[in-house]
Amino acid sequence: MSISAAPRLLFRADGNATIGLGHLVRLLALADQLRGLAPGMFLVREPTAAVAQLVTAAGWAVQALPANSLWLAEADWLAQGFLKPTDVLVLDGYSFEAAYQRRVRASGCGLVYIDDLLAWPVVADLLINHSPGVVATDYEAPADTRFLLGPAFSLLRRPFLEGAAAPQAPTPIASALVCFGGADPLGLTVRTVRALLALPNLQRLGVLLGGAFGDAAALEQLAADAPGVPITIYRNVDAGALVELLRAYDVAVVPASTVLIEALVLGRPALTGYYADNQRALATYVHAHQQAFSVGNFAELTDAALPATLHQGMQWLETTQRVPYTQQLQPGRLRAEVQRLLQRQQQ
Structure with a gap:
């Protein structure tokens, strides 16, 4: 019935x-x-x-x-x-x-x-x-x-499904987009931006913030004090705009969460890692299968170790042909x- x-x-x-x-x-x-x-x-x-x-x-x-x-x-x-x-x-x-x-x-x-x-x-x-x-x-x-x-x-949201692409040949990295999700309760955005500013060759940085991000003042102060590297802050972008941002920067620095999958499906180079248990398996997998470079546990890397680890990842991305995240x-x-x-x- x-x-x-x-x-x-x-x-x-x-x-x-x-x-x-x-x-x-x-x-x-x-x-x-x-x-x-x-x-x-x-x-x-x-x-x-x-x-x-x-x-x-x-x-x-x-x-x-x-x-x-x-x-x-x-x-x-x-x-x-x-x-x-x-x-x-x-x-x-x-x-x-x-x-x-x-x-x-x-x-x-x-x-x-x-x-x-x-x-x-x-x-x-x-x-x-x-x-x-x-x-x-x-x-x-x-x-x-x-x-x-x-x-x-x-x-994935529709613009990512429609924009799926294979990884391109490695090229030099001069720009990076940082995104630690909509909230970033551990304050990893500011730490990572500060570490990236210590690296050679980076000419510009972008930072994507979500609606629940709570440390905007510290980030804005860091951007104001940046020594010659312009930092652009983006807030609450929609899916179509995020596709364009990921394509506009040479590398995405993101945790092993949805934003990593979005970057990889677009074929973009990514530096990733984890800070929560549910992210660890994905970070480990994409690193082991040459799909992205994982720094390991973002939260456990010291301020002294983070720049060197990010630099190692940049060098890997500049010299390694990455494997597609999925065939179809x-x-x-x-x-x-x-x-x-x-x-x-x-x-």
Whole structure:
């Protein structure tokens, strides 16, 4: 018997100055790939003005969730009072463990889970992990769970999908774009810019800041005091503008997160590294496979060691032919899998 309620795509993620905006940006990219399949809405705990603006500017409504510190209580609230059997819920975050997934599925909704930790069992209908080197047998999951694994299913906004390109031959590096995400809670932007200013041959720097960045005054002072190297600060650029920025600078200095994948899909040279556990595997993989140069743990590099390590990476990029991050993106298959799940929920 068919169900009369209209289907909805519900995207659940959080972002703020403490945890950063990575999950929200990644989920916005997926939402863009799925646009038009069903009405959509983002579910966010206590969305800040910056988060609300980020989501609404992309054309999606925001539903503020109760600020309950108990994650399983949230799952019960969603299952009992918000979710419908015709919905498809997409989860992206590190609080949605197996118990949370089971409780929201009690509503009868379809479930898509985005993962990059492999830290617990999953009970999703569809699991997406766009990290390289992952296989389905890495997971404990029901037999009917469907998997979209690897860089071919990178969760990217449309301008990056359309601008995908192979790496070019190595060339001298005279400019660098620095981006540590929307929040940078560890203050790595200022440290990295200061280290880059100590390197020879760099003639200009760009710094990309997000809406949750909290140390703008220190960065602006550093730019004002820069000895002969112009520093341009960019704020809250859209996806199309970011594509152009990544193409306008000789190297991107970024953590092993979504912005790294964006740079690599465009074929751009990148210096990367990690400061969170979930970034380490990607940083290690792209370094081992000659796709980018990793400095290791950004947070553990001292102010004295950081310039030398960045310089080593610059030299590697100037002399090494890089390997493509993925041979072919498959956004069409990703969209088809979610569409299949929406249709199943209508039956």
